[in-house]
Amino acid sequence: MKKLKLSTVLLALAAPLAAAVVSIIISSVAVLASKKSPFDAYKTMWDFGTTSGSLMQVLNTATPYYIAAVAIAITFRAGLFNIGVEGQLRLGAIFGAYFGAKFILPPVLHVIAIMVIAMTIGGLWAAIAGYLKVKRGVSEVISTIMLNSLAGGLSSYLLANYFVDRTTDSNNMSTKTLPKSGQFPNLMPLLNKFGVADQPGGGVYGMLVFAIALGFVFWFVINRTRFGFELRASGSNPIAARFSGVNSRRMTFVAMALSGAVAGLAGLPAVLGDTHAFNMGFRTGIGFSAIAVALLGRNNPVGMGLSALLFGFLEVSSRSLELIDIAPETYVIMQGSILLSSVIAYEVVRRYKITLQSKELAKAVVA
Amino acid sequence: MSVAVELRHISKRFPGVIANKDVSMSVETGTVHALVGENGAGKSTVMKILYGMQRPDSGEILVNGTAVHFKNPNDAIDASIGMVHQHFMLADNFTVLENVILGSEPKHGITIDFAAARKKVVEMAAQYGLDIDPDVLVEELGVGQRQRVEILKVLYRGARILIFDEPTAVLVPQEVDDLFNALKGLRAQGMAIIFISHKLDEVLRVADDVTVVRAGSTVAEVKSKDVTARQLAELMVGSELPQPTTHGDTRRPEITLALKDVSIPTKSGSRDLISKVTFNLHAGEVVGIAGVEGNGQAELVEAIMGLREYTGVIEFSGQDMNHLSVAHRRDLGIGLIPEDRQRQAMMMESPLWENRILGHQRGKPVMNGFVLDKKTTIVDTKAIMEEFDVRAPGPQTLAAALSGGNQQKFIVGREMSKAPSLLVASHPTRGVDVGAQGAIWEELRRAREKGMAIVLISADLEELIGMSDRLLVMLRGAITAELDPAKTTPEQLGSAMTGAA
16 A cells, blocks of 8 residues: 555656656757856746745735636636636726725725625626527637637726826826725735845735635635536536536536636736736736646646746746846746646656556456 | 467466466367457456467467467467457558558568558458458548458468457447458458457357356356357356346335426427327336337436426426426436446546546535535445445546446446435446346346336346336337337337337
8 A cells, every 4th residue: 555655656746747857958958049058047047036035026926827827727627718817807907996996995895895896897707708608609718818809908998098097197007096995915014023024026915815715715615515526527527417417508607707706806916915006017918827827737726826836936037037148038938848848748647547547457356 | 170279277467366367278270269258357368368468477378289488469470369459550541551561561672562562462351351442541441441451450460360359349230240251251261260259149140169257267168059148148157147037016106207298399390309208107116118229218318307308297206397407306316327328427537436426416425515525425435336346446446447337337326325216227237247237137126126216228128128017119209119028028029119010
C-alpha cells in the first residue's frame, strides 16, 4: 500500500515537472534567439521578482486572475467554456464602481452591495450566452467572444457618456471616486504589524483574502454538494446526467450565469482596493490570461492559486528584463510554453493512469 | 493431420495472482480451434504467451513439434504465428497494399518494390478468398474489410498459425458470415486457426475443436460437433447454468404502473414513434416487452422515465406522472437500467463511488441534505461491489477501467440498492458473462417476490420468456400482441415480433 502511494505521488508530480522542464527549454531558446543569456534573464527576473515590493505586486496581479479563473473553472466543470470573462468582469467593474459611488452604506455592507451589483451584471451578461445556448443552440464559445466585443464597446460608451465624473477635469475619464465605506481595506496595515515595511506601489489588495475564501467555496460547492455533482455530471456525460434526473439545459444556463457572476467580481480588486473608481486605465486581458490560469491549474482551487501566482510572478518580474535589454514581453512566451507543455504533459499522464488502472484491474480480476 | 502448435502445462503468475495455471491445448493444422471462457478466465494471457508478448513461468510451447522460446512477438512471427487483433492497427491514410507490406516491404535497392508487393498481395488475396482492392485507402473501408486487411497483413508475413482475438466483436452479422467463409478458406489451405471468443453459437458454427478455460486453467477440450452451446456454457462456468425463470405468481392487487394511450408523435407528422400504448403493471409483476430493436422500445422507456414528451397518461401508483420531471419520477421510486450503459448510465472517467451517486444524487445515502456524504458513499459503493460481484480494486477505480460486464453489474446493483417499486430494465444482461447473468436474474427474481414491478426489455428471447409474467409484443411503435410466456416458445415469440404470426 505504501509503495502504491509513492507511485501515485510520483505520478502526480510527473506532469508539472515535465512541463516545467520543457517550458524552461522553450523560453531559453526564445531568449537565446535575441542573443542574450537565459541564465542572466532568469537571474534578473528572480532577483527583481523576489523583492518584497514585487511580491506584493505579484499578489495584486494574481488576485483578479484567480477570481476570473474560478469563474472559468465553473464552466469547465460543466462541460462549457466561458471565454467571455473579460467582458463580464469589465461590465461588473464599471457598474459596480458607478452605482457604488451613488449611495452611502455602512462600511462592510457598502462593499457587499457593490459586489452584488457586479455579480448581477456579470451574471446577466453571461446569462445571455447561456440563454442562447439552451434555447437556440448557439455555441457559448462564439457568443461569449462576441459579447466581449460588445462589453468593451458598451463600457467605453457608458463611461464616456453617462458614467464619467464631470466634477474633475482629468484627462483620464473616470467614474466618481467611491466613498471610504465602499473601499476594500488594504492589507498593508496588517502586514505592518508583522514587520513588513511599506513599499511603493500601494500594498496588498484586501480582496486577496476574499479570493482565497472564494477558492474554498468553489471547491466545496463543486465537489461536495448536490448542485456541484449535478454540474459535474452534466459536464462529464450530459446524456447520463439527463437519464439520472439532471435538467441539463437548466444546468447549462445556471452554470453560465454563475460563472458570469463570479467573473463580475474579478475586476473589483483594483477598483475597490486601488483606483476606487473605474477609469480608462482599467486593466485589460485578465479574462484571457485567466483561461490559461484555469487550464494550468486544472480547475483545482489550489492548482489555480499556484498558477495565478506563477503568472503574476512572470508578469511582474519580467519588467526587469528591460534592464538587460530583453523585451519584457518574453513573459508571454514563458506563459504560453508553460501552458502548452503542461496541458500536453497532463494528458499523457492521464492516459498512462488509465492504462495503469486497467492493468491493476486485469490482475485483480484474474485473482 | 499434424499438430501445428501445442501448449503444455503453461503457468503464468503476476505478482500476487495466478493468471494461468496448467494450461494445455493442441491445435492441429487445417482446423479452427476455439478458445472459450468467461471474461477474465485467462484467455488473453494464454494468447499473449503464445504470441510472445509474455513469457510463461513454466511449461512449454511446441510449434510443429519443436520447442520454442519466444522473447517477443517478432520471434512468434518468425515461427509463423500471426495475430489478428480485436482493435485494428492500420494506417488510415495508407492504401490496403501499403498497410499490408508496412514493416516488411520488399526492397529494390533502396526503393520499395511495389510491383512485387502488389503481385504477392493480389495472389494471396485470391488464394485465400480475401477479396479486396489493394489500391483503395483504408479510411474508405468498412470494419469487415479492415479486418481482411489485418488478416492479409498477417498472412503476408508468412503466418501459418493464426490467432483471432474476439474477431466478431466489431462485426455486423453479414460481416461475420464473410469472416467465417474466409476462415473456412484458410482452413482448407492448411492453416491452423485459433479463435478466441465467448459467443458460443459462433464458436459452434466455425470451430472444429474447442478448448475451455476457467479460472486460468484449461478444463476441457472437446469436438464442437459433440457439444451444445449450453454444455459449453456450463463448462465455462463450472456449474449448471442459471435459468431465466421465476416461480409462482407474486402479483399483488395494487397497480404500480399504468399507461393509457401513450403516444409519441413525430414533429414531421409521420408515423408515431410509439402509438397508443396501454397496459397495467401490478406490483410483483414482470412485464416483458418483446420486439425487434428499433420498434419503439427505447422510446417507451424514455416516456416512462419522463425523458421525452408524450401524449396520453402515465400513472405511477395511481398518481398522474405526466408533468413530473425525470428527477421527480426517480424520487417516487423508479429505477432505470438503460440500454446503453456507457452513454446513458456512467461517467466513464469518474471513480465508481461517484458513479454510485449518479441518478441517486437527491437523497440518502449519498447525500446529507444538499451536502455529499463521501464517506458513506464509499462504504455503500463497496457493499454494492461485494453483493453484485463487481470485480474491481475498489470504489476509487475509474469506471472506464472496468469490463463491460462489471460495469453492468455495478449499474444493476446501484439501481437495486434503492429498492425501487418500479424498475425499468433495458437489456439488463446484455454483454455480461454467464455467471453475472445468473446473478442479475436472481436479483430480479428476489425483487419481484418483494413486490417490485419490472418492465423488462430484452433481445434475449429466452430471458424474456423465462423472466416475464406477461409478454407484450411491440411492432412499429404499437403493441400488437399479448402472450402468455408459459405457453410461448422462442420461435413463436420471434415470429410475433416480426409480425409474421
